[in-house]
Amino acid sequence: MVTIITGASDGIGAALARHLAASGGRLVLNARGRERLEALAATLPGSPVLVTGDVADPATAQALVNAARQHFGRIDTVVANAGYGLVRTIADTTPEEWQAILATNLLGTIHLVRAALPHLATQDLRDGYRGHVMLVSSALARRGRPEAGAYSATKAAQLSVAEALRVEVADQRIAVTSVHPVATATGFISAAEAHGGTWARGTSEPVQDPQVVARAMADAIARPRAEVWPHGLSRWALGLGTLWPTLFDGYFLRRMRRK
Numbered sequence: 275m276v277t278i279i280t281g282a283s284d285g286i287g288a289a290l291a292r293h294l295a296a297s298g299g300r301l302v303l304n305a306r307g308r309e310r311l312e313a314l315a316a317t318l319p320g321s322p323v324l325v326t327g328d329v330a331d332p333a334t335a336q337a338l339v340n341a342a343r344q345h346f347g348r349i350d351t352v353v354a355n356a357g358y359g360l361v362r363t364i365a366d367t368t369p370e371e372w373q374a375i376l377a378t379n380l381l382g383t384i385h386l387v388r389a390a391l392p393h394l395a396t397q398d399l400r401d402g403y404r405g406h407v408m409l410v411s412s413a414l415a416r417r418g419r420p421e422a423g424a425y426s427a428t429k430a431a432q433l434s435v436a437e438a439l440r441v442e443v444a445d446q447r448i449a450v451t452s453v454h455p456v457a458t459a460t461g462f463i464s465a466a467e468a469h470g471g472t473w474a475r476g477t478s479e480p481v482q483d484p485q486v487v488a489r490a491m492a493d494a495i496a497r498p499r500a501e502v503w504p505h506g507l508s509r510w511a512l513g514l515g516t517l518w519p520t521l522f523d524g525y526f527l528r529r530m531r532r533k
């Protein structure tokens with residue numbers, strides 16, 4: 275299976291790359307920085323193809339698709355994983371910050387999908403599918419987080435894209451999966467805090483290992499499904515929150531007041 279992964283040099287993307295490479299997957303890996311990507315590649319079997327570049331640039335998506343076709347002649351799964359967080363109230367998020375986070379988290383996803391779809395649509399079927407699009411969203415797609423409203427909005431937008439796309443490409447036998455991790459022990463929080471602010475986390479909030487998230491993603495790559503919630507309970511809790519929107523307001527308000 276040939277898999278393209280954006281944001282693969284660290285965190286969830288790197289954990290998925292390790293998992294897939296260990297089971298013989300052929301990989302095309304992306305991040306902006308070359309050094310960490312090369313360090314990861316040196317530890318993986320199967321000589322992954324590396325494509326550096328910012329996912330906010332549509333040329334990066336095209337280069338990833340071209341590299342997969344040139345080296346492997348096929349793309350089974352594209353994983354739009356690259357993204358970052360921002361600790362900011364809605365009132366304090368500047369237009370430039372909105373543009374930057376939308377450009378990476380949302381448009382970065384869309385550029386990859388648009389570059390890949392024409393190729394996925396014309397491939398032969400493999401295990402019942404011509405190809406598979408996997409978008410790494412967040413549990414926050416279902417519940418905007420105070421002081422991370424812009425980030426949450428990008429994750430909710432990815433879910434909307436996945437829901438619409440899944441039906442649009444169903445008859446072409448292209449699978450679409452959105453992934454909804456809870457807090458995961460990666461460099462995500464320190465990267466978010468590098469933009470300023472402190473990412474407050476409640477003591478009762480679950481934190482998962484990136485390998486747990488990667489395993490759930492790899493299972494869904496092998497047997498595509500609509501949504502992946504690596505922390506099962508969060509799906510039901512947030513589902514309840516959609517039926518009862520103020521359910522989580524009190525929890526977040528208490529936490530903000532404490533802070």
Ligand SMILES: NC(=O)c1ccc[n+]([C@@H]2O[C@H](COP(=O)([O-])OP(=O)(O)OC[C@H]3O[C@@H](n4cnc5c(N)ncnc54)[C@H](OP(=O)(O)O)[C@@H]3O)[C@@H](O)[C@H]2O)c1
Nearest residue numbers: 281283284285286305306307328329357457458460461462
């Ligand atoms: N960790 C969590 O708590 C959590 C929870 C829910 C959802 N998620 C989602 O999971 C995804 C991965 O997060 P993570 O926790 O693995 O983050 P991470 O540990 O910070 O890793 C981010 C990876 O993406 C790359 N990257 C960042 N911006 C990029 C860009 N513009 N273009 C290309 N590559 C870029 C980074 O490398 P370079 O800096 O070299 O580019 C790095 O390889 C994100 O979409 C995030 O929203 C994370």
